[in-house]
Amino acid sequence: MSDVRPVQMSSPVLTVRQVDAYHAITVVAPGIAERFRSGQFVAVAVGGEHSAMLTRRMFAIHEVKPDYGGTVEFLFTVRGKGTAWLAERRSRDLLDIIGPLGRPFPLPRDPVNCVLVGGGSGSVPLFPLAHALRRRGCRVDFVLGGATASRVFNAMTARRIAETATFTTDDGSLGTKGRVTDVLAQVIEEAYSDVVYACGPMPMLREVTAIAMHYGIPIQVSVEETMACGTGICMSCVVPVVGEDGITRMARACVDGPVFRGERVRFDDVGTVPFDALGAPGWKARSVEDQAREAG
Amino acid sequence: MPLDAETVAETAAMIPDLRVRLGELELANPVVTAAGCAGAGRELARFFDIARIGAVVTKSVTVEPRAGWPAPRIAETPSGVLSTVGLQGPGIDVFVQRDLPWLLSRGARAVVSVAGGSVDEYVTLAQRLSEAPGVTAIEVNLSSPDLSRGGEHFTADPEAAAQVVAAVRETARSDIPVFAKLSPDVADLVALAGKCVAAGADGLALVNTVRGMVIDVDTMRPAVAGGMGGLSGPAIRPIAVACVYQVHAAYPEVPIIGMGGIGTGRDALEFLLAGASAVAVGTALFHDPSACMRVLRELERELIDRGVERVESLIGAAHHGMGGLGVAAG
Numbered sequence: 001m002s003d004v005r006p007v008q009m010s011s012p013v014l015t016v017r018q019v020d021a022y023h024a025i026t027v028v029a030p031g032i033a034e035r036f037r038s039g040q041f042v043a044v045a046v047g048g049e050h051s052a053m054l055t056r057r058m059f060a061i062h063e064v065k066p067d068y069g070g071t072v073e074f075l076f077t078v079r080g081k082g083t084a085w086l087a088e089r090r091s092r093d094l095l096d097i098i099g100p101l102g103r104p105f106p107l108p109r110d111p112v113n114c115v116l117v118g119g120g121s122g123s124v125p126l127f128p129l130a131h132a133l134r135r136r137g138c139r140v141d142f143v144l145g146g147a148t149a150s151r152v153f154n155a156m157t158a159r160r161i162a163e164t165a166t167f168t169t170d171d172g173s174l175g176t177k178g179r180v181t182d183v184l185a186q187v188i189e190e191a192y193s194d195v196v197y198a199c200g201p202m203p204m205l206r207e208v209t210a211i212a213m214h215y216g217i218p219i220q221v222s223v224e225e226t227m228a229c230g231t232g233i234c235m236s237c238v239v240p241v242v243g244e245d246g247i248t249r250m251a252r253a254c255v256d257g258p259v260f261r262g263e264r265v266r267f268d269d270v271g272t273v274p275f276d277a278l279g280a281p282g283w284k285a286r287s288v289e290d291q292a293r294e295a296g
Numbered sequence: 297m298p299l300d301a302e303t304v305a306e307t308a309a310m311i312p313d314l315r316v317r318l319g320e321l322e323l324a325n326p327v328v329t330a331a332g333c334a335g336a337g338r339e340l341a342r343f344f345d346i347a348r349i350g351a352v353v354t355k356s357v358t359v360e361p362r363a364g365w366p367a368p369r370i371a372e373t374p375s376g377v378l379s380t381v382g383l384q385g386p387g388i389d390v391f392v393q394r395d396l397p398w399l400l401s402r403g404a405r406a407v408v409s410v411a412g413g414s415v416d417e418y419v420t421l422a423q424r425l426s427e428a429p430g431v432t433a434i435e436v437n438l439s440s441p442d443l444s445r446g447g448e449h450f451t452a453d454p455e456a457a458a459q460v461v462a463a464v465r466e467t468a469r470s471d472i473p474v475f476a477k478l479s480p481d482v483a484d485l486v487a488l489a490g491k492c493v494a495a496g497a498d499g500l501a502l503v504n505t506v507r508g509m510v511i512d513v514d515t516m517r518p519a520v521a522g523g524m525g526g527l528s529g530p531a532i533r534p535i536a537v538a539c540v541y542q543v544h545a546a547y548p549e550v551p552i553i554g555m556g557g558i559g560t561g562r563d564a565l566e567f568l569l570a571g572a573s574a575v576a577v578g579t580a581l582f583h584d585p586s587a588c589m590r591v592l593r594e595l596e597r598e599l600i601d602r603g604v605e606r607v608e609s610l611i612g613a614a615h616h617g618m619g620g621l622g623v624a625a626g
């Protein structure tokens with residue numbers, strides 16, 4: 001669990017705007033803004049006070065600013081009834097919001113070369129990360145993809161803040177026709193990348209991890225598993241992750257993640273409980289005595 | 297401005313006495329967490345002081361670690377949640393070494409929910425919890441698959457349920473009250489409750505989730521990995537209130553922890569009037585992690601507005617003058 005305590009607040013909407021194909025909402029939320037580290041997200045209650053929608057909606061924090069004591073911006077596309085309700089919000093409406101949640105992206109101590117890979121709305125958390133890396137003197141290269149040009153999030157900003165920005169679209173309307181994983185190896189070689197950060201759908205994260213491992217460089221991924229509470233109590237957002245001790249656990253993406261070391265996530269087993277996971281049928285529980293004996 | 301004696305007395309009289317007694321168990325107030333919706337308190341402690349609610353009811357603890365069901369485990373339904381977590385947890389060793397001491401260090405009352413696949417497993421759990429200091433009560437989750445009968449829930453057979461309750465009551469230290477937790481998905485809840493009480497249950501926890509299903513019409517598959525799931529939240533509240541009402545009518549002396557869709561002080565009051573002595577908040581915590589404290593505050597306000605001095609005076613009040621009508625209507 002992240003050591004920074006999240007806060008729950010009733011936050012007034014400051015501005016609502018459109019960024020490419022995305023709705024962007026900025027709320028006044030000083031407690032969240034001051035605690036925020038890149039990679040963290042907010043959990044937003046939708047539907048108003050007596051809402052029939054009981055689960056919260058999670059959104060990566062795109063930007064925090066010191067205005068009005070602290071503001072937080074998140075972006076989304078309308079996917080279902082919760083995001084449809086959010087898209088109707090206007091300035092001065094109140095949002096019940098919890099944040100910052102989740103394990104942030106770890107930052108390198110030294111000014112190394114970082115490549116940031118994002119697909120669709122998964123690119124959102126990479127922008128505050130890029131700023132944080134730049135402040136540390138790191139080189140930043142972006143590889144962003146989407147179905148079509150308007151779905152490639154914030155291409156202009158990416159070009160401005162990064163050393164290079166490479167784009168891919170399924171239809172070829174921007175950059176290379178294809179997927180981010182088609183161009184990543186070349187970017188890593190040309191930029192002499194030392195670290196990879198990635199955020200997007202699971203199949204993409206899995207391929208990006210494979211490429212990073214091929215080059216033997218560290219890879220941090222931010223996963224997007226279905227969530228309901230965002231605070232770690234409902235146990236719905238589990239992903240099979242190998243721990244330091246070599247044991248696979250069903251980790252909660254909302255508090256143990258969403259950022260994990262890529263090689264620790266068992267991408268082939270996402271959506272299942274691996275046979276050898278802690279507490280699964282193939283797990284051989286060791287008795288307390290065994291553990292005590294090993295501990296010496 | 298100095299307050300005159302009369303004003304002081306009036307103000308004092310307005311703060312209702314929230315203490316409740318469930319048999320031998322006394323709680324500072326009637327609001328507790330629902331098992332499986334609050335972990336072992338750690339996550340919620342980031343949002344409110346867990347020592348201020350009546351008790352923390354933990355996620356059901358099992359003998360061995362359990363991995364649970366694969367994702368997706370939750371689907372939202374109108375005013376409800378359908379879930380299949382599958383009792384994921386670290387097992388009793390880790391619970392007793394790590395989670396329980398932590399809860400006690402925070403000054404919280406710990407009601408420990410237990411789930412097993414056999415009578416023996418429940419006995420082991422009761423034993424371990426009796427050896428550990430500081431357990432306020434044991435809640436026996438009987439909606440757990442009985443491995444000796446093809447995975448049917450213990451509640452499906454009142455005899456099997458009673459056997460578990462009797463074994464836990466016999467094993468557990470005599471000063472630890474034992475509550476039997478039941479789901480409404482049974483042929484005759486009142487009869488089952490009676491069996492559990494006869495087997496030694498000191499109280500009942502009503503209700504566990506109601507079986508349900510959601511099919512994703514786009515993928516044409518069940519929305520949760522387990523296929524069927526347990527429905528919770530306000531969607532099941534009238535069912536839960538009916539269960540509490542019927543069981544209280546049949547066994548007015550047996551303390552009940554009522555739950556099912558409680559999200560406000562008014563909801564809590566409804567369960568108290570039906571006959572619950574304490575109320576558990578579950579799914580509402582997913583929406584509002586401070587829901588327990590809010591429910592408590594709102595309940596206090598409801599009592600003040602009604603001029604009620606002792607919350608206990610309202611327990612089962614909806615039955616007064618009903619002449620057993622509710623039972624007949626069931």
Ligand SMILES: Cc1cc2nc3c(=O)[nH]c(=O)nc-3n(C[C@H](O)[C@H](O)[C@H](O)COP(=O)(O)OP(=O)(O)OC[C@H]3O[C@@H](n4cnc5c(N)ncnc54)[C@H](O)[C@@H]3O)c2cc1C
Binds near residue numbers: 061080
């Ligand atoms: C850590 C994290 C960060 C995210 N960041 C962004 C972002 O920056 N921008 C953005 O557009 N979207 C983001 N998402 C996805 C976003 O949460 C969903 O699009 C949104 O919850 C859909 O809600 P809905 O009511 O419109 O859809 P519905 O389908 O009606 O939602 C029903 C339920 O499923 C859950 N759900 C549905 N889709 C997802 C999903 N993809 N991930 C998680 N839960 C889901 C909802 O939370 C809700 O509980 C993020 C998800 C996670 C887990």
Ligand SMILES: Cc1cc2nc3c(=O)[nH]c(=O)nc-3n(C[C@H](O)[C@H](O)[C@H](O)COP(=O)(O)O)c2cc1C
Binds near residue numbers: 379383558
């Ligand atoms: C995600 C989830 C997990 C649960 N886990 C348990 C559990 O481990 N043991 C148990 O006795 N009940 C469990 N329950 C049932 C709740 O304790 C409660 O009885 C039920 O959800 C109704 O209350 P609610 O509507 O306030 O949630 C769980 C419910 C949910 C939604």
Ligand code: FES
Binds near residue numbers: 229233234
């Ligand atoms: S979303 Fe509830 S535990 Fe992660």
